[in-house]
Amino acid sequence: MTTARHTRPPALLYAVLIVVSAFAALPFVWMVLSSLKPLAEIFGQGFWPQHASLDNYRALFAQTPALRALGNSVLIAVLSTAGSLLFCALGGYGFAKFDFPGRNALFGVMLVSMTIPFVVGLIPTFILMRNTFHWIDTPWPLIVPGLANAFGVFFMRQYLSTVPDELLDAARIDGASEPTIFVRVVVPISTPALASLGIIFFMAAWNNYLWPNIVLRNPDAQTLPVLIASLQGSAGRTPYDLMMAGAVVSVIPMLIVFLALQRYFYSGITAGAVKG
Amino acid sequence: MTRPLDLAGPSAQRLPRPAPWRKHVWPLLCIAPFFVLFLVFGVYPVVFSLILSFQDWNGAPGQQQWVGLRNYAELSGDRYFWSSLLNSALIFVLHYPVMTLGGLILAVILNENRLRFQGLWRALIFLPHLTSMVAAGITFRLLLEKDSGLVNRALGSLGLPAVPWLDNEWWARVAVGLLLVWAWTGYQMVIFLSALQTIPSEVNEAAVIDGATRTQLFWKVTVPLMRPALIFVTTLSVIGTFALYTEPQVLTAGGPIHSTTTPTMEIYARAFGNVRYGYGAALSYVYFAVVVVATAVQLRLTREEKR
Numbered sequence: 001m002t003t004a005r006h007t008r009p010p011a012l013l014y015a016v017l018i019v020v021s022a023f024a025a026l027p028f029v030w031m032v033l034s035s036l037k038p039l040a041e042i043f044g045q046g047f048w049p050q051h052a053s054l055d056n057y058r059a060l061f062a063q064t065p066a067l068r069a070l071g072n073s074v075l076i077a078v079l080s081t082a083g084s085l086l087f088c089a090l091g092g093y094g095f096a097k098f099d100f101p102g103r104n105a106l107f108g109v110m111l112v113s114m115t116i117p118f119v120v121g122l123i124p125t126f127i128l129m130r131n132t133f134h135w136i137d138t139p140w141p142l143i144v145p146g147l148a149n150a151f152g153v154f155f156m157r158q159y160l161s162t163v164p165d166e167l168l169d170a171a172r173i174d175g176a177s178e179p180t181i182f183v184r185v186v187v188p189i190s191t192p193a194l195a196s197l198g199i200i201f202f203m204a205a206w207n208n209y210l211w212p213n214i215v216l217r218n219p220d221a222q223t224l225p226v227l228i229a230s231l232q233g234s235a236g237r238t239p240y241d242l243m244m245a246g247a248v249v250s251v252i253p254m255l256i257v258f259l260a261l262q263r264y265f266y267s268g269i270t271a272g273a274v275k276g
Numbered sequence: 277m278t279r280p281l282d283l284a285g286p287s288a289q290r291l292p293r294p295a296p297w298r299k300h301v302w303p304l305l306c307i308a309p310f311f312v313l314f315l316v317f318g319v320y321p322v323v324f325s326l327i328l329s330f331q332d333w334n335g336a337p338g339q340q341q342w343v344g345l346r347n348y349a350e351l352s353g354d355r356y357f358w359s360s361l362l363n364s365a366l367i368f369v370l371h372y373p374v375m376t377l378g379g380l381i382l383a384v385i386l387n388e389n390r391l392r393f394q395g396l397w398r399a400l401i402f403l404p405h406l407t408s409m410v411a412a413g414i415t416f417r418l419l420l421e422k423d424s425g426l427v428n429r430a431l432g433s434l435g436l437p438a439v440p441w442l443d444n445e446w447w448a449r450v451a452v453g454l455l456l457v458w459a460w461t462g463y464q465m466v467i468f469l470s471a472l473q474t475i476p477s478e479v480n481e482a483a484v485i486d487g488a489t490r491t492q493l494f495w496k497v498t499v500p501l502m503r504p505a506l507i508f509v510t511t512l513s514v515i516g517t518f519a520l521y522t523e524p525q526v527l528t529a530g531g532p533i534h535s536t537t538t539p540t541m542e543i544y545a546r547a548f549g550n551v552r553y554g555y556g557a558a559l560s561y562v563y564f565a566v567v568v569v570a571t572a573v574q575l576r577l578t579r580e581e582k583r
Contacts (some may be wrong), residue, residue, distance in 0.1 A: 020382060
């Protein structure tokens with residue numbers, strides 16, 4: 001089928017894309033190149049490293065608890081993602097496939113809760129973590145509150161509403177218990193939705209800074225972004241050489257997750273955006 | 277207990293009896309984890325925060341003091357808090373149009389069927405959004421450095437004067453805006469791209485047959501059809517810009533002269549720096565009210581555009 005399209009040469013479009021991609025990638029490339037330079041050269045005139053080496057990375061891991069911080073970041077991101085996914089799948093399933101008294105009211109409450117900014121409850125949440133749970137300098141403040149993720153429950157409800165009831169009834173006729181149905185039927189058919197949601201959660205946990213900066217004071221408990229930021233202004237001089245290496249280290253896991261799961265990424269972030 | 281008589285035949289016997297736990301208890305168990313956590317970490321802090329805003333408290337047990345509206349009275353004359361709201365509004369105005377129009381244009385370009393390497397372009401432009409804002413903030417700080425930064429050196433080689441990115445109040449806001457444009461344009465593009473793919477190609481073809489130019493097609497057809505996506509990203513940007521913390525904290529530390537301090541930074545400073553939990557809570561409630569009003573105004577404006 002031929003379509004009536006403008007036949008402006010796409011060369012212009014490629015030019016625009018090349019310029020924009022360069023703008024997007026340049027800080028990135030410069031960050032990686034700088035992480036290979038000695039400190040004096042980072043402030044020097046050249047773009048390419050004159051004496052490229054991995055010394056900054058060695059120094060980062062030798063002089064700071066970066067390895068520990070990397071481990072903390074992985075632990076927190078993985079546990080919070082897994083836990084949130086479980087509770088979002090359960091909640092979404094409950095709302096999508098059952099009719100129980102108070103369902104619509106509870107669902108409404110949950111939707112409204114999404115509009116409350118994080119900072120409004122920030123101070124009491126901190127006090128709760130410190131005085132009641134004694135969770136300062138532990139991973140728990142970064143994992144537990146996020147398990148109540150209204151957007152995630154909403155997202156899973158939308159997805160599971162499209163799953164035919166017959167599928168679940170068939171399992172019931174075969175004598176499966178409700179928990180079995182959840183684990184053996186609901187979770188497997190939710191895999192694409194859980195994947196896109198999981199990436200969103202992982203990215204949010206991985207790059208989070210404000211809240212971990214408040215509840216993680218001890219260097220051994222810190223996540224990678226908190227540790228890197230804390231190097232700024234530490235001990236008089238700012239070790240930009242170590243910070244650039246840390247910045248690169250902090251980006252690599254996200255890049256790997258993204259490259260492996262690109263298509264889920266896009267479908268996750270566009271959820272709810274198109275049908276306003 | 278006697279088993280009920282099997283009257284309906286062998287197949288019906290296998291149907292599950294309508295046990296109440298399947299119908300009522302199980303679904304409540306499904307949603308219970310969310311609501312229990314929501315009560316503890318959502319409802320309780322928000323209510324506690326409101327009560328706290330009428331108190332003075334340095335966090336020591338038993339030291340709370342009821343002060344009525346004193347925190348709110350003090351806040352009404354708090355120049356730094358109000359200027360932090362203004363800073364957010366200015367940063368929004370500086371970056372939102374560039375980011376949104378840029379994202380929309382890029383989405384229209386990438387929606388072009390004849391284009392090659394679609395996935396590559398999309399990934400490259402989306403790449404900044406993956407970066408942690410701590411890493412990006414440090415990188416931009418060095419890139420925008422007045423004397424040795426790459427950006428000013430590039431401007432210099434074009435014969436342009438050096439820009440005091442981080443040393444001047446207005447340029448510092450532009451610098452934060454620049455970082456936001458870098459981090460979010462790719463995100464906007466992906467949203468618009470998925471919205472564009474729901475527009476039937478006949479719509480564009482009809483407009484072209486009617487003699488619309490490419491520019492007319494963009495403003496008269498594409499933009500109006502993008503309304504739901506535009507409202508979505510605008511709402512998110514309004515809320516997100518007022519909630520900014522990491523970007524200005526790492527890039528400019530709120531300076532110079534408080535020009536890039538945001539409400540969240542101000543609340544953080546009062547609550548955890550000065551250890552005034554009650555005053556911080558009052559600030560957070562006023563901040564909340566301002567964001568609600570700003571969002572309502574924005575939704576009102578975008579609705580009226582339709583008529």
